[in-house]
Amino acid sequence: MTGVAVVTGASSGIGEATARRLAEDGFEVVVAARRIDRLRRLAGEIGGRAVELDVTDAASVRDFAAGFDRCDLLVNNAGGALGAEPVALSDPAEWERMFAVNVLGTLRVTQALLPLLRAGAGGTIVTVTSTAAAANYEGGGGYSAAKHAEHAFSETLRLELCGQPVRVIEILPGMVRTEEFALNRFAGDAERAAAVYADVDRPLTAGDVAACVSLAVGLPPHVNIDQLVVRPLAQAAQHKVHRGALFHH
Structure with a gap:
């Protein structure tokens, strides 16, 4: 599958890596996010188009969409986590921001x-959620609730589009080390952010997740991967992470 691909949250991390991978796959990639300078650099490197977009602003989204006459693939990647407090101490404003x-x-x-x-031959919608969309953990209440809601969105949309030529795919990454995700979650506290990945043998990279998007999208158009859960080998489940070297026999 090729054509026009839109990637939100493309200024860093999984979004940036996905944009690069889709460009390699032959898509004309439109990269969208708030940080237009980063987007312009990325677009220049991959031969794509950069458009400023704030997904929380209805007018911004409306103006963004008005600039298209074709869209074959949408990758909903914009998102993130804020805070890791228990429910009893959570800041409702952070929950509102995560839902927004x-x-x-x-x-x-x-x-x-x-x-x-x-339109036409149809398209594909990929939403990048998280393993937090399927399992909860202490300190993850707000983020997990938001990702569960994104999962409900994807599943419902797939049901409602049944009989139409649009695939709805959900990618659920586990532990991914990117330059900003954990830093944003812990309000710039680099020490707390680093501790998340301490001694974990090769957490996923943004490129690993981008490869999963490419795989799912690249299958024949009648093949729909409802959900693709991907974790590093060292993470057997949301609550089960091996820290230290992996065993070899």
């Missing part, structure tokens, strides 16, 4: 581009 970006942002962008995705 992860859930409502995904909803807005999908609604705006859906008419184009349904």
